[in-house]
Amino acid sequence: CATTPPPGMPSAGLMASFHLVGRISVRQGEQGFSGSLDWWHRPAADELQILSPLGQGVARLVRGPDGVSLTTADGVVERALEAESLTERILGLSLPLDPLAYWVQAQPAPGPLELLRRDQDGRIAALEQQGWRIEYGAWRAAPGGALPGRITVEGHGLRLKLVVDAWGP
């Protein structure tokens, strides 16, 4: 089970690939969904699957070289070039998938950084980028260094909470 990192353990370096299992809740105005999240991240591809508490599929988002597809529980498949516009159209909230792959690892995404605050162990406690504020907590020890167990992302009227149950390659 997740162990708290020893004081001073630096956070893990940027991982080009990861498998994240956790629980997610996203809200934007009246729209929102929550459930468990299964996220396979690779340099050129992503697969995110949201399951409801009792395990049935809510949505699956797949990113590949030629764009993004979103399949919902009723089997409808929609496509777009990138995740923001697709999730906006289908789920009513725009999910910043590309920067999110950095933020969940407590790493800044490419591009200008408005704020970066570190905690006493030198790990990122909060950062602000592209109008988003990301905060970290519940750090846990991992082979490559500490990884966050709780991530909140707020901005553009959207609030995302992610609790990570397991990090994997």
Added chain:
Amino acid sequence: GAIDSLRAFVRETQSARAQFSQVVLDRAGQPRQQAAGVMVFARPGRFRWTYDKPYEQVIVGDGAKLWVYDKDLEQVTVKPLGEALGSSPAALLAGDNEIEKFFTLREAGSRDGLAWLEAVPKSRDTAFEQIRMGFAGNGLRVMELKDSFGNRTVIRFEHLERNPRLDPQLFRFTPPKGVDVIGE
């Protein structure tokens, strides 16, 4: 057969308590999610599924609404029970005989010492493509739910107690202070 067992189970078990373990298998049959806890129900429409492993989550049916509370996420989602029946095995299990109202039943022979039935939804808007239920005598042992993504949720019940006395407080839910409440 299993259909008779289901009807007897619904008739004879007005309330119940059981431990459950739940595993979600992906299309390739790989376990994606494992959880365990205790469930209680009292027909019609009242139930409480308490997940204690690996994280704390509670699903409560108070007869009118379905509440899902995730402690770590500090969030409660709530929706009318009627809407949830097609997508929540907890609600189905605690119904009068909602299963036959929402699903067409078929005998599916015996396997692992259990008599099985298959339930296919009558309407499209249920989250499950198929539910299978395994009975030993009139006791429900296993519920398997397949969704449109090919995920299979297998819920095993152990130590099923029939018609225990249950505190009505179990079937009431008030969101804790400071928690996000989403839904009606």
